[in-house]
Amino acid sequence: MTLLSVDNITVRYGRLTALRGVSLKIEDGETIFVTGPNGAGKSTLLKAIAGVVPAAEGAIVLGGQVITGASPESTARLGFSMVPEGRHVFGGLTIEENLMLGAGMRKDRARVGEDLKQVYDVFPMLRERKDKPAGVLSGGQQQMLVIGRALMTAPRLIAIDEPSLGLAPKVIDQVYETLLKLRDSRGLTLLIVEQSSTRAMMTGGRMILLRSGQVVLEGDARTLARGDTLKKAYFGYG
Numbered sequence: 001m002t003l004l005s006v007d008n009i010t011v012r013y014g015r016l017t018a019l020r021g022v023s024l025k026i027e028d029g030e031t032i033f034v035t036g037p038n039g040a041g042k043s044t045l046l047k048a049i050a051g052v053v054p055a056a057e058g059a060i061v062l063g064g065q066v067i068t069g070a071s072p073e074s075t076a077r078l079g080f081s082m083v084p085e086g087r088h089v090f091g092g093l094t095i096e097e098n099l100m101l102g103a104g105m106r107k108d109r110a111r112v113g114e115d116l117k118q119v120y121d122v123f124p125m126l127r128e129r130k131d132k133p134a135g136v137l138s139g140g141q142q143q144m145l146v147i148g149r150a151l152m153t154a155p156r157l158i159a160i161d162e163p164s165l166g167l168a169p170k171v172i173d174q175v176y177e178t179l180l181k182l183r184d185s186r187g188l189t190l191l192i193v194e195q196s197s198t199r200a201m202m203t204g205g206r207m208i209l210l211r212s213g214q215v216v217l218e219g220d221a222r223t224l225a226r227g228d229t230l231k232k233a234y235f236g237y238g
């Protein structure tokens with residue numbers, strides 16, 4: 001079943017066109033990597049789906065409902081959760097308070113406690129430190145926290161912007177292990193933005209290459225990451 005369908009969207013920032021006629025479909029339970037050079041429009045794509053930036057043209061449909069022009073609150077209510085680049089935690093709030101912010105809009109309060117327990121089961125390190133201010137966490141731990149917070153919105157689709165950025169390879173491994181565990185145990189659909197294709201090659205799934213605001217290549221992540229086509233398309237030659 002198609003969970004998300006992005007149909008021919010264009011996004012502009014003033015006179016700059018950041019996305020031009022981008023289309024993609026994501027099936028339930030799939031893992032999709034969006035890759036591409038700096039300024040290709042990767043973050044803009046996530047923001048447009050989330051309703052943070054408006055699409056000037058095109059349509060976005062999530063779980064059968066048109067969400068083009070919807071607010072970030074409504075897209076979150078419909079099951080889309082975005083983890084923006086840069087690991088924004090509230091350093092003065094405790095870890096648990098940060099997690100509970102994710103559940104702020106939920107009406108199913110009874111399930112929130114259960115989900116918090118599940119997040120702690122996935123990230124025992126967060127449980128151990130739940131009453132500590134989030135500011136004490138390392139970069140990798142903060143990445144876990146923002147993923148945990150996104151999970152507290154009870155998403156069907158979680159979109160993560162550059163989860164590896166600035167993390168040590170070992171920590172990146174842990175982040176990915178957790179993501180894949182969540183995908184398999186909770187049937188979570190993953191949309192991951194990464195500039196490098198290394199992780200996509202290890203994780204598998206589908207890969208979409210954006211360049212200058214357009215989808216220039218799409219296919220099986222492992223196959224693409226192994227061959228020359230991706231490199232050539234990435235840098236715009238061949």
Ligand code: ATP
Binds near residue numbers: 017041043
């Ligand atoms: P990076 O990997 O560097 O984050 P990206 O692929 O995520 O790049 P975007 O951040 O989506 O690319 O940016 C796409 C284009 O839109 C770039 O040219 C960028 O400078 C521009 N842009 C992004 N945000 C804004 C904004 N708020 N106002 C004006 N231009 C913007």
